[in-house]
Amino acid sequence: MIRFLNQFGKYFLLLGKVFSKPEKTIIYYKQTMSEMVYLGFNSVGIITIISFFMGAVITLQTAYNTENPIYPTYLIGLGCRDSIILEFSSTITALILAGKVGSNIASEIGTMRITEQIDALEMMGINSATYLILPKIIATLIFNPLLTLISIIVGIVGGGIAGTLTGVITPEDFIYGIQYAFIPYYITYSMIKTLFFAFIITTVSSFQGYYVNGGSLEVGRASTRAVVYSSVLILLFNVILTQLLLS
Amino acid sequence: MIKAQNIDLSFNGKKVLDNVSVTFEPGKTNLIIGRSGSGKTVLLKSIVGLHNIESGEIWFEDILFNKLDFAGKTEIRKKMGMLFQGSALFDSLTTEQNVRFPLDMFTGMSLEEKTERVNFCLNRVNITNSNKLYPAELSGGMKKRVAIARAIALNPKYLFCDEPNSGLDPLTAILIDELIREITEEYQMTTVVNTHDMNSVMEIGEKIVFINEGIICWEGSKNEILNSDCKILNDFVFANSLAKQLRKSHE
Numbered sequence: 001m002i003r004f005l006n007q008f009g010k011y012f013l014l015l016g017k018v019f020s021k022p023e024k025t026i027i028y029y030k031q032t033m034s035e036m037v038y039l040g041f042n043s044v045g046i047i048t049i050i051s052f053f054m055g056a057v058i059t060l061q062t063a064y065n066t067e068n069p070i071y072p073t074y075l076i077g078l079g080c081r082d083s084i085i086l087e088f089s090s091t092i093t094a095l096i097l098a099g100k101v102g103s104n105i106a107s108e109i110g111t112m113r114i115t116e117q118i119d120a121l122e123m124m125g126i127n128s129a130t131y132l133i134l135p136k137i138i139a140t141l142i143f144n145p146l147l148t149l150i151s152i153i154v155g156i157v158g159g160g161i162a163g164t165l166t167g168v169i170t171p172e173d174f175i176y177g178i179q180y181a182f183i184p185y186y187i188t189y190s191m192i193k194t195l196f197f198a199f200i201i202t203t204v205s206s207f208q209g210y211y212v213n214g215g216s217l218e219v220g221r222a223s224t225r226a227v228v229y230s231s232v233l234i235l236l237f238n239v240i241l242t243q244l245l246l247s
Numbered sequence: 248m249i250k251a252q253n254i255d256l257s258f259n260g261k262k263v264l265d266n267v268s269v270t271f272e273p274g275k276t277n278l279i280i281g282r283s284g285s286g287k288t289v290l291l292k293s294i295v296g297l298h299n300i301e302s303g304e305i306w307f308e309d310i311l312f313n314k315l316d317f318a319g320k321t322e323i324r325k326k327m328g329m330l331f332q333g334s335a336l337f338d339s340l341t342t343e344q345n346v347r348f349p350l351d352m353f354t355g356m357s358l359e360e361k362t363e364r365v366n367f368c369l370n371r372v373n374i375t376n377s378n379k380l381y382p383a384e385l386s387g388g389m390k391k392r393v394a395i396a397r398a399i400a401l402n403p404k405y406l407f408c409d410e411p412n413s414g415l416d417p418l419t420a421i422l423i424d425e426l427i428r429e430i431t432e433e434y435q436m437t438t439v440v441n442t443h444d445m446n447s448v449m450e451i452g453e454k455i456v457f458i459n460e461g462i463i464c465w466e467g468s469k470n471e472i473l474n475s476d477c478k479i480l481n482d483f484v485f486a487n488s489l490a491k492q493l494r495k496s497h498e
Contacts, residue, residue, distance in 0.1 A: 023352055111338075119297050120335040124349050125321035 011207050017129040018137070018203075031135035039101050039136060040143025044150060046100060047093055051084075051151040054092065055158030058083050063168035076169045077177020080159040082186065089151035090190045091238050094197035097144065098230035102205040105136060106226035109209030110219035118210070133206040137199065144198035145191050152190070189245050196241060197234050204230045248273050249294060249405065249437055254303030256293055256461075263289045264300070265461040273437045276428050276451045280442055281458040282483060287441040288332070288409055290458060294439070295327060295407055296320055307405070325353055328398030330408040334390040336382040336397070342369070343378040346397045353401060368396040372426060388419040392426070399430060406431065406438040412447055424450045445484060448472065457483070 022028045062079040109132055112118050121128040156178055163169040169177075205226035212222045249271040256264040263286050271277040279287045292298045294305055296312060305313045307323055315323065336345050346365045350356055356364070369378065372392040382390055391411060398406060408427060412420035428451045431438040442448065448455060452469040457480050465477045472484060485491050 027351060115333055115338075116331040116335040117337055119292070120329065120331060120337075122297060123295060123324060123327060123329045124352065125324035126352060127317070 014129055014207055014210060018133045020127055020130055022130055023126060028135055032138045035135045035139035036143050039139055043097060043100060043147060047147050047151050048154050050096060051155040052158035054088055055084055055155030056162030059159035059163040073169050074173045074177035074180060076163060077174040078180050081156055081178040084155040085152055085186045085190050089148050089155055090193040093148055093151045094234045095231055098201050098234060099227050102201050102226045102230045103223040105205040106209040106223040107219055109206055110212035110222045113212045114215060137202045140198040140202045141195060145194050148190060148194040192245060193241050196237050200233045201230045204233060248308060250306040251294055252304045254293060254300045256298060256300050263461050267463055269456050269463055271437055271439050272454055274435045275453040276431050276438045276440060277454045278440050278442060278448060278452045279456050279458060280448055285458050286461040287458055291407055291409055291441050325401060326404040328403035328406045330394045330398050330411055332410040332413055334394040336390055336394055338382055342380050342393050345393060346400050349400050368400050372396045387414050391423055395426060404436060406436045408440040410441055412444045427451060
């Protein structure tokens with residue numbers, strides 16, 4: 001318990017250090033842009049592939065579980081849309097990014113720590129926490145909502161294609177279903193969740209990397225911890241945010 | 248001048264620095280020598296503020312460094328350059344970008360001025376035609392020299408070198424030693440070098456401090472070190488058979 005409180009306190013102290021005034025804004029702007037490419041744009045491929053197949057599976061499962069003449073077939077489209085917007089595109093995407101981006105951040109910062117690159121930054125009078133972590137936070141807060149939007153669109157398209165190709169639903173019914181009783185707030189809810197998850201992934205992973213002590217083995221462990229802790233926190237905040245935003 | 252007074256530091260209850268007091272003089276190459284694990288690196292990192300000391304004082308001229316806040320320390324650190332044991336070059340930046348980094352962060356120089364300064368520093372450490380190479384593409388000796396170029400980019404008043412010769416062949420090690428000595432004299436810096444390499448001691452040791460188990464055991468010059476009556480120091484200095492034979496022939 002004391003160790004947990006110690007880590008908890010250290011995490012918030014690190015955040016305090018991260019959100020202090022940057023030395024030179026232009027340098028941080030460039031860093032943020034490159035992090036957007038590195039952490040955001042480079043994830044578009046994996047998000048697209050996973051979302052497409054996720055949408056396809058959701059459509060097929062919904063179809064096989066609603067094989068009853070009293071249910072109109074357009075409900076398959078509706079079910080696919082709501083599942084993707086409400087849960088899959090924000091939460092599953094965040095869990096995937098926790099694995100891809102989280103381990104990347106922890107190992108990058110951890111390696112910088114053990115090779116004394118962070119000490120070199122501090123020696124130059126640079127706030128290493130702000131320099132290394134703040135651009136990553138800003139980049140993911142800006143880019144992850146875009147990834148979620150891409151995931152929603154690709155997921156629904158994937159669902160439509162899978163449903164049509166397997167013959168479980170006609171394209172007309174699917175399009176009618178995804179337009180039926182649409183609640184725009186669901187998109188807002190999904191975006192809010194995405195912002196929280198992006199913050200969790202970046203800060204928890206950075207924290208794990210920043211305080212690495214030892215050698216390459218410890219960097220590997222920090223990377224694993226980053227993924228595990230980020231994923232658990234994402235699932236926990238998913239419940240909390242759902243209760244707060246949808247109740 | 249850099250002065251450390253009565254500094255103490257422990258890690259996990261184990262005393263690593265025990266009441267250490269030492270003065271490093273300007274315009275000289277000051278050496279901290281000692282066995283591996285004796286506390287050399289901890290002492291160096293404590294002086295530059297990378298470790299927070301438990302008690303004692305660290306003075307840079309008339310400024311009490313260890314009591315300064317982050318902004319105050321930053322101002323002093325702009326006058327420091329440091330060469331780390333593993334060079335600590337930024338992997339994602341090229342040689343040129345590494346040396347330019349402190350200029351980007353702390354000066355209002357134009358790109359042309361910065362490029363000129365970078366080329367000057369790289370030429371000074373005899374690195375040519377490697378501006379676009381990444382650290383992974385450089386040899387160990389080149390990395391050290393690029394790290395020195397980065398350390399002197401802002402014309403520092405204080406230069407700290409942690410094991411500058413580790414992992415280098417004897418000839419390259421001598422080149423690095425000579426470079427450190429030349430730069431120190433040229434810019435009249437206060438240079439502090441951590442080493443356990445006796446060649447370095449005899450090459451550049453103007454003032455030498457011997458540390459053992461976190462305690463300063465001996466201070467003197469390279470001329471005095473061979474005639475010391477400090478047993479622990481003698482065990483360290485004459486550890487290898489060549490040194491033992493030289494001592495015998497000297498006697």
